[in-house]
Each structure stands twice: as structure tokens, then as C-alpha cells.
Amino acid sequence: MEAADTRAEEGDQGESRAFLVLRHLGELSVVDLALGASLRIGSAPDADLRLDAASIAPQQVEVAWDGKGVSIRPLGSTGAATFVNGKRLIERMELKPGDELAMGPAQLVLGVATPLEAGGRRSLTHHELRERLAEEVARASRRGRKTSVVMLKARSGTGGQIASAALETFRMGDVIATWASDQLEVLLPDTSGEEARAVLSRVARVAGVDFEAGLAVGPEDGDDADRLVYASRRALKHAMREGLSVARPPEEDPLDTLPVFADAATLKLAAAVTTVAKGQRSALFTGEISTGKTVLAHRLHRESGRADGPFIVLSCTELMDDAGAMAAFGGADGGCRAELARGGTLVLEEVGDLPPGAQHLLFALLTREGSAIRVLSTTQRTLAGLVERGAFEAPLYDLLTDEVLEVPALRNRPDDLLPLAEHFAARAGSPGPLRLSAAALARLRSYPWPGNVLELRNAIERALRLAGEGEILAEHLPSDPLPLGSGEGRLREHVDGVERDAIIKALADSNHNQTHAAKRLGISRRALIYKMEKYGLKRPPGQGRR
DSSP: OOOOOOOOOOOOOSSOEEEEEEEETTEEEEEEOOTTOEEEEESSTTOSEEOOOTTSOSSOEEEEEOSSOEEEEEOOOSSOOOEETTEEOOSOEEEOTTOEEEETTEEEEEEEEOOOOSOOSSEEEHHHHHHHHHHHHHHHHHHTOOEEEEEEEEOTTOHHHHHHHHHHHOOTTOEEEEEETTEEEEEEETOOHHHHHHHHHHHHHHHTOOEEEEEEEETTTOSSHHHHHHHHHHHHHHHHHHTOSEEOOOOOOGGGGOOOOOSHHHHHHHHHHHHHHTSOOOEEEEOSTTSSHHHHHHHHHHHSTTTTSOEEEEEGGGOOSHHHHHHHHOOTTSOSGGGGGTTSEEEEETGGGOOHHHHHHHHHHHTSTTOOOEEEEEESSOHHHHHHTTSSOHHHHHHHOSEEEEOOOGGGOGGGHHHHHHHHHHHTTOSSSOOBOHHHHHHHHHSOOTTHHHHHHHHHHHHHHHHTTSOBOGGGSOOOOOOTTOOHHHHHHHHHHHHHHHHHHHHHHTTTOHHHHHHHHTSOHHHHHHHHHHTTOOOOTTOOOO
């Protein structure tokens, strides 16, 4: 029986809203910023937002929201410091969504909820959906709600039917986009996995066709856009392999993401990993999201004398309550999850996110007599800065940082790009060597890859599908968002990317009927064929010329 769709029908129409997500004393809360008003934060009883901590001044900072931007200014207090993204706040400055504020043990993250545009029940391009997904992940983290991302594999010629059925049954705010000619991607905000399955069941019934689907649900399957897309792709592969209509992503094999070293920066890092592996000291891997920190921790384990022992990974972002912390670190009788690493290696992912209670338990566990656990940690945050602000215990910091290994961002290791792309193409089942045009190779090396290695993997898998049996062109790869004042070359690159995605979507919506797709685009069929050739867009296998 088809489950009822119980998802919240909350309207997100209207003006943008700004808010702060506060983590203090192990608790998460949300503070909305009033339009045109200032919010004074401090420890004084009359502060608009009172933070009870000795290290916070009576009047610490003032935050203001004018409908277009958010600003912060220090209030001239002595003996206390405020940090914005790890840098000390000296004078008034403008904030951006996602900026992190820290004062003493309190951490605040700025969010801005952007209203959905009218006509939300339309099919999007891949580029549009990716932008919407990034916004939705930020919004969902504020509300503590689920976000579901689905990757659909349609039978040849049925993509348009499925898209039409989805738009017919979706709520406002649910969106569907074209990932490739026979694959669609769906974003379902405020939707659990069970509810997403009910939505997919209804879409299949209305469309009158079957399809295979990979379902990823945030935050458990991913806490950012690239991780959720990657998880939905893995789930789809699992569904196709096991003959399932809908599947969740299987547990990832660390061997599937072996590091690739070709750049001088990562060759030097690999040598450092090998050296550290020979000892028994703890190590902290630092760097941006998805640079490969946990993968490198796994390499260190394999090269160490503990290679035959267990390799246990704990995500510290999931240990925010007392029950989770106790289950991870509190078993004095050996019953906690961390104890499973005895004789092997324990990896603490994003250790900077551990709340105070969990920090106490972890320190007690690691200093217990007879502990035989080697600890490797990863973090995107400046752990030393957290110690300075009193948000991370100094003794635990000393225990975890015998060695500190910085993993460079992908944009700072350009000679790794092509080997990684070739590795991911092989993992995606490419029948031969990766074929890139000269312009594609230039795009590969010039794009900044803000999502690092995981964004590259997603992009290569999509480029292979778009190129078919041909070589990958520049238009098959992502391009930078267009900043104001861009030069003519960057403008051309941006326009080509938008045009390519619009053609891909029109062809999918028209079941690859070129005449109908050209009509949707408002161009002639001859112009469409020319542009398909320009962007290397092939017809799906088994479809004749139409």
C-alpha cells in the first residue's frame, strides 16, 4: 500500500530571513535576526542574546540585518575576543551565509533563508538544482530536518513522462532536474527517507512507468550538496546492481577511494604519512571539506604496524547528545564503540565538532591505563583556535596532535587533477582511457573545485555520461559562477555552460525528439543539431534520428 505523504507544507514564500544557529553548553538553538534591528550578544542580563560564560564580555558584539546583508561589530569590551572564521574581529565587517562566529565556548553560524521563486513546480537544469540543493542543506541544518536527494534511472524515452508525473505530484519547493539524457535528479526538502519512497511510488504510478532510484537522506548520508549527490549516485548503482526499485547508499569501501599522488604537495604529504605510520603517535589531518583526510588516515593505518588490526571511523558531528557520546566513548567495561579499535586505529572525523561532554569522555578513555588505541583525527576547523577560545580542551588537544598533517585543497595541487580524473573515470566503468579535449583539460585545471575531490568525482561521472563514446569537452565540466565584472572569456564560458544544460534538459523532457526539443528552446532543429555537436551531446543508445 502506498504510504501517505506527511511532509510539512510550510510556505517559504516572502522575503529572505536571516538567523544564527547557536551551539552553547552542548545545546543547539536558533536565533532569528529581526529586520532593521540590532541584536546585542553578551553575558549581561540585559543582552538581547545572553551567553552565560565567564570568557564572554557583558556586551560582546552587535549583529544587524537590513534585509540585504548582515553586519557585525565589536562593542569595545576588554578581556574577550570574537572570532569570525578563525580570525579575530577587530572592527565592523559584513558577514556571509555560513560564516562561523566564536566567542568563548559559544559557536554561532549565520544563515540566510532565501524564499523560493514563484513557479517552483518546474523542471530545472543540473546547475540550478545543485545551487538549490546547497541552499536547502543550509536551511535544513537550521531546522534540524531531513533533506532527500534522489537519482533516477529511466528507461530510454521515458524521462519526459517521469518529469511530467513528478511535477504533477510534487509540492511547491520539490524540484526535478536532468542529470543526463536518461537520468533525472530530484530534491525533496523536509522529507525523510520513508516519505521520499512514498513520493517515488506515486510518481511511478502517475507516470505509468518503472524506474530505478538511488535515495540519499541528509544529514545521515551527507551534510553538504556534493556528499548528497555522491551518496545518491552510489545508491542508484546499488539499486541497479541488486535489481531494486529504490535503494539507499551502501556502506562505502575505503579501498574505493584510494589516494592519488602526483603533485609535489601531495607527494610530500604521502612521504610524511609513511614516516608517521612507522610510530605510534597520534596525528591530526587538517584541511577543507572532501580533500581526502579520512582516506589519508586509512593509508596511514595500512602502512602502520596495526594494519591487521581494526580500523574504526567515528563521525564527531553525530555525537552531539549525551547518549551518543556515551555510546562512543563512555564504556568503562569495554562496551563503547571506540573500544572496537583496540589493537588498531580509531579515526575521529571532524573532531572539532565534539561538544564538551564528549571531550571529557574521550580524554578519560584515551588516558585510561592499558589503552591500546591509536587515534587519528580530522578537522576542517582551526583546532588551536578552539583551544584558545575555550571551546576545546587543551589536554585533549595535546593528546590528539602529536603530529599535524595539512591536506591541501584540490585547487592547490593541480598535478593531482588529471590522475584523479582518470582514477574516477576507471571507477565509473569507463571502457578506455579518459579522453579530454584540450579545452576540457584547461577547464579541469582552471576551475577552483570548491567541493574538492568529491566534487571532481561527481563531475567526472556526469561528464562521461554526457560525452557518451566521444571525448569530454569543456562544456561537459562545471564552470565558475559568474562574478560581477567578469571578462569576456569568462562570460562566454558561463553562457556555454548554461546553454549546454538547457539543451540537455530540453532533450530529456522531449524524450530526445530533436524537433520537439528545438521548439521548447525556441530555435530551429538545424540550430539544435549544431549545438548538440558543439557540446558533444550524443543520442542515448537505441534511439534513432528524429
